Amino acid sequence: MRLAVGDMVVYGSHGAGHVAARERRVVLGKRQEVIVLALAGGLSVELPMERAHRLLRPLASEADMSRVQKTLGADHAVSGDPWLKRRRDSQAKLTGGDAIELAEVIRDSARREWTLPAKGTKSQLSPGERALFVKARELLSNEIALVRGVEPAEANAWIDEQLTRTG
Numbered sequence: 365m366r367l368a369v370g371d372m373v374v375y376g377s378h379g380a381g382h383v384a385a386r387e388r389r390v391v392l393g394k395r396q397e398v399i400v401l402a403l404a405g406g407l408s409v410e411l412p413m414e415r416a417h418r419l420l421r422p423l424a425s426e427a428d429m430s431r432v433q434k435t436l437g438a439d440h441a442v443s444g445d446p447w448l449k450r451r452r453d454s455q456a457k458l459t460g461g462d463a464i465e466l467a468e469v470i471r472d473s474a475r476r477e478w479t480l481p482a483k484g485t486k487s488q489l490s491p492g493e494r495a496l497f498v499k500a501r502e503l504l505s506n507e508i509a510l511v512r513g514v515e516p517a518e519a520n521a522w523i524d525e526q527l528t529r530t531g
Contacts, residue, residue, distance in 0.1 A: 365420065365422060367383055367386070367399055367413070367416055367417070367420070368383065368386075369383050369384065369386060370382060372422070372510060373420040373421065373422060374420065374421050374422070374423060374424075374463075375401060375420055375461065376419060376459055378461075379403055379404050379502070379503045380403070380404065380506050381401050381402050381403035381404060381407075382401070382402055383401060384402040385399070385400040386400075387399075387400065391412055396412045396414075397412070398410050398411060398412050398416075399411055399413060399416050421462075423510055424463040424507055424511055425511075426511070428463050429511060429512070431467075432464055432467045432526075433526050435464055435467040436470065436471050436526035437527070437529040438471065440471060440472065440475060442475050442476050443476070447493060451490065451492050451493050454469045454472075454473070454493065454500070455496060457469050458499060458503070461503065463504060466500045466504040467504060469496060470497065470500050470501055470504060471527065473489060473494075473496070473497035473500075474497075477497075501520065504519075504523065505520045508522065
């Protein structure tokens with residue numbers, strides 16, 4: 365990945381954005397090249413180039429979007445794992461920021477919410493799981509919006525369409 369100014373990238377759990385600048389700076393007493401990322405919500409992040417090459421990935425391709433579509437619509441059994449394990453697994457997928465793994469978190473959380481009766485609460489998801497579900501949707505819808513050139517609300521509607529399909 366070149367990481368030229370203007371390149372669209374994804375930074376794990378921070379989401380999609382673009383390379384706003386490349387600069388030379390002294391970091392920990394050593395002159396290094398750093399990149400400045402402009403992310404959603406006005407967040408700006410600076411990364412040394414070496415670290416950027418390890419942590420950033422390009423935006424998902426149309427082939428990736430096809431796999432996201434299949435993942436969201438897949439008829440997947442609801443996990444019987446304890447909530448702590450489910451939350452830990454979802455957190456790992458969210459931190460990685462891979463579009464297909466984000467789709468898995470969204471699909472699995474939505475299926476759990478829709479198919480299991482709530483026990484004295486409005487939701488079958490724990491507050492922690494619900495927060496991960498919401499964050500995964502935000503990250504994926506923002507990336508889909510950039511890939512497809514649509515608004516995040518339209519990308520969210522597309523996610524909902526895929527979730528209601530099975531097979």
